[in-house]
Amino acid sequence: MSVWRDVIGQEPTIETLSRAVVDDAAMTHAWLFTGPPGSGRSVAARAFAAALQCPQGGCGECHECRTALDGSHADVKVVATEGLSIKVEDTRALVQESAMRPSVGRWRVIIVEDADRLTERAADALLKALEEPTPRTVWMLCAPSLEDVIITIRSRSRHVRLRTPPVEAVAELLQRRDGIDAPMALYAARAAQSHVGLARRLARDEGARIRRRDVIAMATKIIGVGDAIGAAADLAQIADEESTASSAERDAAEKARLLETLGADPTARTQPPHVRAQVASLEKEQKTRATRHARDMIDRSLVDLTSVYRDALVLRLGSDVALVNPDAMDKVRALSGVLTAEQLLGAMDAINEARDRINANVPPLLALEAMALQLRLPRDLGF
Amino acid sequence: MAPAPVPSLVLVSGPEEILVDRAITSTLAEARAAGAEVIRLDAATYEAGALLMHASPSLFGGSKCLVVRDLHEASDELQLDLLALLADPAPDVSLVVTHGGGMKGKKVLDTMKRLGAHTVECPAIKTDRDKSDFVMKEFSSARRKITGEGVRALVEAVGKDVRELASASSQLIADTEGVVDDAVVDVYHGGKVEATGFRVADATVAGQQGEALRLLRHAIATGVDPVPIVAVLAAQLRQLIKVGSAGRGSSAQLARSLGMAPWQVDKARRSIGHWSAEGLAVAVQAVAAADFEVKGGGRDPVYAVERAILTITRARGAR
Numbered sequence: 075m076s077v078w079r080d081v082i083g084q085e086p087t088i089e090t091l092s093r094a095v096v097d098d099a100a101m102t103h104a105w106l107f108t109g110p111p112g113s114g115r116s117v118a119a120r121a122f123a124a125a126l127q128c129p130q131g132g133c134g135e136c137h138e139c140r141t142a143l144d145g146s147h148a149d150v151k152v153v154a155t156e157g158l159s160i161k162v163e164d165t166r167a168l169v170q171e172s173a174m175r176p177s178v179g180r181w182r183v184i185i186v187e188d189a190d191r192l193t194e195r196a197a198d199a200l201l202k203a204l205e206e207p208t209p210r211t212v213w214m215l216c217a218p219s220l221e222d223v224i225i226t227i228r229s230r231s232r233h234v235r236l237r238t239p240p241v242e243a244v245a246e247l248l249q250r251r252d253g254i255d256a257p258m259a260l261y262a263a264r265a266a267q268s269h270v271g272l273a274r275r276l277a278r279d280e281g282a283r284i285r286r287r288d289v290i291a292m293a294t295k296i297i298g299v300g301d302a303i304g305a306a307a308d309l310a311q312i313a314d315e316e317s318t319a320s321s322a323e324r325d326a327a328e329k330a331r332l333l334e335t336l337g338a339d340p341t342a343r344t345q346p347p348h349v350r351a352q353v354a355s356l357e358k359e360q361k362t363r364a365t366r367h368a369r370d371m372i373d374r375s376l377v378d379l380t381s382v383y384r385d386a387l388v389l390r391l392g393s394d395v396a397l398v399n400p401d402a403m404d405k406v407r408a409l410s411g412v413l414t415a416e417q418l419l420g421a422m423d424a425i426n427e428a429r430d431r432i433n434a435n436v437p438p439l440l441a442l443e444a445m446a447l448q449l450r451l452p453r454d455l456g457f
Numbered sequence: 458m459a460p461a462p463v464p465s466l467v468l469v470s471g472p473e474e475i476l477v478d479r480a481i482t483s484t485l486a487e488a489r490a491a492g493a494e495v496i497r498l499d500a501a502t503y504e505a506g507a508l509l510m511h512a513s514p515s516l517f518g519g520s521k522c523l524v525v526r527d528l529h530e531a532s533d534e535l536q537l538d539l540l541a542l543l544a545d546p547a548p549d550v551s552l553v554v555t556h557g558g559g560m561k562g563k564k565v566l567d568t569m570k571r572l573g574a575h576t577v578e579c580p581a582i583k584t585d586r587d588k589s590d591f592v593m594k595e596f597s598s599a600r601r602k603i604t605g606e607g608v609r610a611l612v613e614a615v616g617k618d619v620r621e622l623a624s625a626s627s628q629l630i631a632d633t634e635g636v637v638d639d640a641v642v643d644v645y646h647g648g649k650v651e652a653t654g655f656r657v658a659d660a661t662v663a664g665q666q667g668e669a670l671r672l673l674r675h676a677i678a679t680g681v682d683p684v685p686i687v688a689v690l691a692a693q694l695r696q697l698i699k700v701g702s703a704g705r706g707s708s709a710q711l712a713r714s715l716g717m718a719p720w721q722v723d724k725a726r727r728s729i730g731h732w733s734a735e736g737l738a739v740a741v742q743a744v745a746a747a748d749f750e751v752k753g754g755g756r757d758p759v760y761a762v763e764r765a766i767l768t769i770t771r772a773r774g775a776r
Contacts, residue, residue, distance in 0.1 A: 299734040300702030303695070303741075436748045440691045444745030447738040 077124040077132040077139050080117055082247050082270075083239030087118065090234065095125045095132060102232045103207040106189070106223065107216045109236025112269025115216040116154075116187045118236060122214065123150045127179040138179060149179040154187035157362040165196040169203040172211045182211045189215035190222035197224045204230040238268050241396070248277055267381065267398055272374070285312060287402075289375045293382045294405045294457040296449050305449075306442035313371035313438070317364050325360045332356055372438050373429055376445075380425045386410040387418040408455045424448035465522075465551030466543075468569045471579030472557045475620050480577040481524065484553055488522035493551065498535075500527040505534035512547040520549040528554050528562040539565045543572060582619045588612045591619065595626040596637070603629075606639040614646035617679075652676040654686040657766075658693045662728055666770040673762060683751040683758040690765065691744045698737050700725035736772040743768035 078088050094100045105122070107115040124142035125132030127149065133139055141147040151171060153160070168184060176182040186192070192200070204213055204227065215231060217223050244263035247270065248254045254262070254277045265286060266273035275282050289309070296302050333340045338349045345353065381398040386409035388395050399406055413421070428445035432438050465488075469480045485495055496511050511523055525531075525539065542552065543565070554574075556566055570576065582591050589608045596603045603611075611629075615621045629637055629645065652672040660669035676686060699715050700722055706714075708722040715722070743765045750761035 298702075299698060299738050302738070303698045303702070431745065431749045431754075434749055434754050435752045436745065437688070437691070439695075440741075440745050440748055443695070444742045447741055450738075 077121045077128065077134045077143065079134065080247065080251065081114055081121050083243040084114070084118065084236050087234055087236055091118070091122045092125065092132065095122075103211065104204050104213040104231035105215070106220070106228065106231040106233050107214060107236060108219050108222075108233065110238050110269075111218060112266065112271055112273075113236045113238055114270055115236060116152075116185065117270075118234070119185045119187075119214040119216055120145065120150075120152070123147070123181075123183040123185060123212075126181045126183060126212065142179075142183075147179065147183075149176040149181065150183045150185065152185045152187060155191055156366065157359065158191070158366050160186070160188065160192045160196050162193060162195040162199050165192065165199040169199060172203050172213070173208050175208070176210050180210070182208070183214065184211070185214045185216070187216050189227070190217040192223070194224065197227055201226055201230065239270070241268055244268050244270055244273055248273060252277070254278070261401065264396075264398060264400070265378075265381075267377070285316070285375075286378050288312070289378045290382050290399060290402050290405060291457065293379060293449065294408055294451070294455050296446055297451055297454050299447065299450070302446035302450055303443055306439060306446040309372065309375055309442050309446075310439045313368045313375065316371050317368040321360065321364050321367065325357075328360070329353065329356060369432060369438065372432060372442070376425050376429050380422050382406060382409065383418050383421045383425070386413065387415060387422075390415050390418060405457065408457070412451060412453065412455060421449050466569055466572055466574035467551070467553040468566070468574040468576045469553065469555040469579060470558070470566070470576060472581045473579045473619060475623050476577075476579035476582075477555050477557075480579065481526075481553060481555065485522065485524070488520075488551060491520065493520040493522040495522045495524065497524045497526070500525065500531040500535055503532055503535040505538065508535065508538040508542055512542055512550045514547065514549070518549075520551070522551045522553065524553045526555045528556040528565060529559045530557075531562050531565075536562055536565055540568060543568050585612055585616065588616050588619070588622060592622065592626055595623065596630065599627075599630045601630055601637065602635075603637040604639065607637045607642050610639040610642040611646065614642065652679070652681070654681060654689040657686055658689040661690060661766050661769050662693050662697065662773075664731060664770050664773040666767065669766045669770060670763060673759075673766060677759055683762045684748075686762055687744060687748045687751055687765070690769070691741075691748065694737065694740050694744060694769075696721055696725045697729055697732060698741070701729045701732070701734075701737070731773055736774075739772040740769040743772070 078092070081088060090100075094102070105119075107119050109115050120143050121132070124134070124139045124147075127138040127142050127147060128134075128136055129138065130136070134143075138147065142150045145152040151168070153164070153168065155164075168186075172182065172184055174182060189197075200213075203211075207213070213231065215223065215227065220228055220233065241260070241263045244266075245256070245259040248259040248262060249256060252274055254274075258277050259273075262273040262277035266276055276286065289312075292305050292309070296305050330340060332352060333345075333349070336349050336352060338345055344350075382402065382405065385397045385399050385406045388397060389406060389410040390413075397403075397406065409418070424445045428441045431441040431444075467480075467484050469477050469484075471477065488495060494515075498507060498511070508523065508525070511521065515521075525535070528536075528539075531539075539554070542550075554565070554569065556562060580587075582588055589612055592603065592608045592611055611625060612622070615625045625646065629641065632645075633641055652675040654676065657669055657672045657676055660672055673686065677683070696715075696717060699717070700711065703711050703715060708719045708726070711717075712719040712722045717725075747761045747765035749755070751758040755761045
């Protein structure tokens, strides 16, 4: 047993990090973990934090290891946002905290899980703390790629690059950690393109599998302009429903808890002004969370959609690369028969363009419509 | 004891500020003519009891006229005091209350109506037709004539704000003689058009390239942001496509199944004949590209909208 057991397919990285744990000369005060989504950036950061706190350098068994891994260690602060961005006020509080000595452990560790969501001002507020660190403070920032953080943060931290873990490693993790049977684990790992969290969800949630199948089927169904607009509306609606379904319960619970804290009467028809203001600010926060969630859902669907075209391209070019969607072979084959390699690449470009546009605040529906219109097929494939 | 008849109760109800102002001015003029002392009370800064204090008879006698504005924003104290005054009206005191709409202060409103208050309605002036009617009334009450073209030109030029419309009308009435037509309006307000995103979108979807670009320039010049213009364009095209692919059926039925208003369905039906499916596809893609560019993806937001308009109007012609 070791803290590194859930960091899969990252042997070179583990080696670097474990050396830093034992050798003071190899250690530094700011680390930047990058890697594609689902490659385990935050898992790696937490494991590293545990190894730093553990008296045996990462046994995975002791109190220090376990609390650090699940984020409840007194000296390991994990910052993650459910909104669209991390604000400057939050960062300033972090900087204050970083100036304190560790209370029980050997290091004070601050893990920022979505450093790519730091606003520009928030990132600027971090610079001083990153540059002149308190002796026993370690910063660990996680981001999808180097380009996602500002250059001044990049230059102040040591870069650790994670790779996409192999499908087999992800499947093995699902079997070992989550007790999922082998064929399902392999399907999920492949369909999620080695995104660990996503694979786990696919393996466990029938609804997620059905939604993915629907998205894949979309590629073969768009023929006319009406189909395209309909498909775009479906995509947006699936994301919306998913987002409301998963948040409605939680939103209500949060509101009830807030009212209880404020000593307000939850059955009152109108609340007093000071309570109303608090409720309004909570609801605003919940709304940004819902927006982010819906966007993430759409993005995920678009990644799934890209994979079909990618598979069709692989087939078309006859290259010897594993397919993402062997379970939808008939659709992939039909697509590769009717579209040329250029057209397949064009379709993937259109999907990526839609993702970029949604990130730039274009209304998702509009971006999806423009994308779906470019995905129209020359003739009906009979699906 | 039976309640004494309230000497004068005036209720000015409705949200249109300028009409409210006029109603108050005319009422107060009458009150002053009758020698009453005018006391204004502000709903926002009201202190409990002030109303009754003002309503109590003064040492020197004489009548009073109390004006309470914005009952719809009144605090509970003011409402209670008003109700008390209405239940036990003071002699020689007349009361003028304005209410901008909404549920707040409903009880006072109902009580006043029940007591037979003289009610002046001030409905909101929103649509172009309301505005035209308003201008016609302005002119006819000054015993002046304005042509239909003249009304249209005036509403188009300064119709965004009713106050501005009123002052423009009175200026025209005071400055000119004879019948006011669009040429006269042009002399005063020529070249000024208050365009909205909707009008830009309407012209674009109708394929009027020059008109759409002209309106866009006017809209930008009068402070409309490019972002909502693009949003309206997208919404209109989406409606076209929905209606176009929905097939037959009464417009009311379609409206229900598509989540649109019946008039929107009718409007889309009138335009759809000029559009091909391919043209619509090109148009939607142009709007999506423009939306990205006005939100920071491009260098010049206005140019992005202009280019989208050009692409869309061209796509409409293409068959």
